[in-house]
Amino acid sequence: MAFTQRFIEVDGCRINLRRGGSGEPLLYLHGANGAPAVMPFMEKLAERFDVLVPEHPGFGASDEPEWLENMHDLAYFYLDVLQSLELRGVHLVGSSLGGWLALEMAVRDASRVKSLVLIGPAGISAPGAKPGDIFLWSPEELARNLFFDPALADRMLAQPMTPEFLDVSLKNRHTVARLGWEPRMHDPFLHKWLRRVDVPVKIIWGEADKILPVAYASEFKRLMPRAEVEIIPRCGHLPQAEKPNEFCDIVTRFAGKG
Amino acid sequence: MEVVLFHLMPYADLDLKAGREHGTVWVNLPNSNFDPVKGHKLYNRYLDELEYGEELGFDAIAVNEHHQTAYGLMPSPIVTASALARRTQRAKIAILGSALPLREHPLMVAEEHAMIDVITGGRLISGFVRGIGAEYHTFGVNPTFSHDRFHEAHDLIVRAWTEPGPFSFQGRHYNVQYVNLWPRPYQKPHPPIWIPSQGSKETIDWAAHPDRRYTYLQTFSPANVVQRYLKMYRDTCASFGYEAEDRQLGWAVPVYIAETDELARREAKLHFEAFRNVFLKMPVEMLLPPGYTSRESLKNVMKAKAAIFGDITLEKSIELGLIICGSPATARRALESYWKDMRFGNLLVLCQFGTLPADLTRRNMELFAREVMPAVKSMASNVIPASGTATATLSS
Numbered sequence: 001m002a003f004t005q006r007f008i009e010v011d012g013c014r015i016n017l018r019r020g021g022s023g024e025p026l027l028y029l030h031g032a033n034g035a036p037a038v039m040p041f042m043e044k045l046a047e048r049f050d051v052l053v054p055e056h057p058g059f060g061a062s063d064e065p066e067w068l069e070n071m072h073d074l075a076y077f078y079l080d081v082l083q084s085l086e087l088r089g090v091h092l093v094g095s096s097l098g099g100w101l102a103l104e105m106a107v108r109d110a111s112r113v114k115s116l117v118l119i120g121p122a123g124i125s126a127p128g129a130k131p132g133d134i135f136l137w138s139p140e141e142l143a144r145n146l147f148f149d150p151a152l153a154d155r156m157l158a159q160p161m162t163p164e165f166l167d168v169s170l171k172n173r174h175t176v177a178r179l180g181w182e183p184r185m186h187d188p189f190l191h192k193w194l195r196r197v198d199v200p201v202k203i204i205w206g207e208a209d210k211i212l213p214v215a216y217a218s219e220f221k222r223l224m225p226r227a228e229v230e231i232i233p234r235c236g237h238l239p240q241a242e243k244p245n246e247f248c249d250i251v252t253r254f255a256g257k258g
Numbered sequence: 259m260e261v262v263l264f265h266l267m268p269y270a271d272l273d274l275k276a277g278r279e280h281g282t283v284w285v286n287l288p289n290s291n292f293d294p295v296k297g298h299k300l301y302n303r304y305l306d307e308l309e310y311g312e313e314l315g316f317d318a319i320a321v322n323e324h325h326q327t328a329y330g331l332m333p334s335p336i337v338t339a340s341a342l343a344r345r346t347q348r349a350k351i352a353i354l355g356s357a358l359p360l361r362e363h364p365l366m367v368a369e370e371h372a373m374i375d376v377i378t379g380g381r382l383i384s385g386f387v388r389g390i391g392a393e394y395h396t397f398g399v400n401p402t403f404s405h406d407r408f409h410e411a412h413d414l415i416v417r418a419w420t421e422p423g424p425f426s427f428q429g430r431h432y433n434v435q436y437v438n439l440w441p442r443p444y445q446k447p448h449p450p451i452w453i454p455s456q457g458s459k460e461t462i463d464w465a466a467h468p469d470r471r472y473t474y475l476q477t478f479s480p481a482n483v484v485q486r487y488l489k490m491y492r493d494t495c496a497s498f499g500y501e502a503e504d505r506q507l508g509w510a511v512p513v514y515i516a517e518t519d520e521l522a523r524r525e526a527k528l529h530f531e532a533f534r535n536v537f538l539k540m541p542v543e544m545l546l547p548p549g550y551t552s553r554e555s556l557k558n559v560m561k562a563k564a565a566i567f568g569d570i571t572l573e574k575s576i577e578l579g580l581i582i583c584g585s586p587a588t589a590r591r592a593l594e595s596y597w598k599d600m601r602f603g604n605l606l607v608l609c610q611f612g613t614l615p616a617d618l619t620r621r622n623m624e625l626f627a628r629e630v631m632p633a634v635k636s637m638a639s640n641v642i643p644a645s646g647t648a649t650a651t652l653s654s
Contacts, residue, residue, distance in 0.1 A: 170556060176548070181398070
């Protein structure tokens with residue numbers, strides 16, 4: 001399934017948007033590592049959906065607007081993106097920081113949203129759960145802690161560090177810090193508003209997630225009792241990358257219902 | 259030339275093996291490694307050393323701020339400066355500096371510094387820093403707002419010191435309805451402000467600005483780096499249309515003096531190498547969190563990673579000018595040579611570093627004060643053409 005790539009401008013901010021497939025619109029909201037390329041899970045989802053993969057402001061090839069100071073800014077921006085692209089009935093699929101973003105959008109305005117799929121989402125704190133410190137880990141520790149399968153970490157670490165790749169990594173890291181340094185990767189007030197999310201929610205968690213341990217899934221379930229939770233065994237923080245077939249089956253079963 | 263005795267107050271009783279094995283003594287070295295009974299002795303020893311500095315004729319004695327680390331036991335320089343305020347009569351007391359972005363409210367800094375200035379009858383030198391990268395990890399303060407918070411806190415403090423209160427202050431990070439400082443500082447218009455830095459263009463541009471003309475201190479860097487940044491400061495002043503005075507420039511450097519070069523090296527070696535290779539050591543992710551420096555600077559540091567983060571010997575450090583170490587004659591010669599190249603008007607000497615024990619620290623201070631300091635103090639009176647090319651080299 002071919003993806004097109006173009007820049008769109010919303011609120012004076014240019015962002016890089018990849019889009020492919022047809023069907024109901026599915027907006028993939030990436031996490032801290034950005035979305036620098038079309039991944040196999042995107043291709044697979046594009047068989048059933050109109051898949052939109054933007055790079056957030058402050059990430060990848062997108063602009064770095066001065067107004068971007070916190071997740072609220074980003075949530076309002078993406079609500080404007082939905083409006084600007086005249087999207088309705090959108091499935092929001094967000095990973096980690098992107099899952100947090102999907103929740104911040106949905107508590108504000110879910111009128112254009114049909115469902116939420118949250119993959120190891122950040123956004124809340126969970127009593128007793130100890131998240132990993134992505135800012136203190138070395139690149140090697142970060143890669144090792146991202147995946148259950150060490151071969152995937154090896155592959156990630158074997159990527160050559162080109163100057164362009166380094167620039168993008170530093171840019172992404174800067175934006176992640178700006179949005180999530182303190183309070184660390186969550187909004188202490190978000191939990192109060194999660195009850196406002198009145199569209200179907202699926203939460204997917206890698207059982208061996210070392211960034212946000214699976215205990216967070218229970219806290220989300222407590223806060224959003226109607227949400228469906230699916231735990232994927234032998235899987236780390238990125239089920240969409242580590243178990244793409246299983247992940248896509250879950251999304252398709254959940255979001256493709258009708 | 260003003261000569262300042264600077265202290266870091268390290269936890270010199272640190273189990274070096276534990277520190278080395280942990281990889282850093284910052285942020286997350288468990289505080290079970292700190293023994294309060296030993297700490298009690300160290301604090302009192304170090305404060306005695308600073309007080310002795312006044313007796314030995316130093317122009318100023320200086321403290322600084324570091325958090326949750328064995329590198330320095332002064333999370334509040336206000337506490338140490340206050341302790342010194344009533345035990346000294348003549349020497350200036352320099353706080354180098356207060357880490358503005360880490361403080362919840364800059365008005366507290368304005369108040370505390372003003373108190374010390376008033377108590378000492380105008381002996382305070384204020385210093386402002388951003389805190390080092392590691393401290394953004396410990397405190398959770400967002401490093402991508404570090405520069406913003408620093409500048410805004412600075413503006414609020416200087417206005418609080420100089421403008422009649424009450425007035426209100428609206429900022430992005432700090433909002434105060436009534437700024438109305440009691441006490442106002444003793445010195446007019448306010449205590450001198452010094453800016454210690456590891457070297458950054460942004461800091462130099464800001465400190466050298468004609469509205470500020472703050473004294474810029476280059477800390478713990480190889481001499482050629484110190485020279486580069488001090489020159490950058492002078493050039494920046496020139497680009498602003500004025501000539502920098504020597505008093506606007508300072509160099510902070512560890513010093514160890516003994517009767518002979520050989521003895522000095524032998525006595526300093528373990529303690530200095532502990533300072534460089536254990537107390538200062540941290541991974542790049544800890545030192546430079548995102549946003550703490552520009553991404554260009556961060557890339558430069560990553561390129562020079564091995565040079566910055568690898569171990570270094572005393573001998574190599576002497577060669578690089580990371581320490582002045584040797585006999586009084588060697589130290590005089592070295593400092594004179596560096597001074598000719600750099601023309602700093604303030605020399606800050608660290609006479610205790612790492613694990614250096616009390617007896618060696620005292621003898622070091624005494625030898626420096628008696629045998630080296632007079633020559634250093636007289637350097638400013640020598641007339642050297644400002645445009646003279648620096649050719650002197652160190653051959654100790």
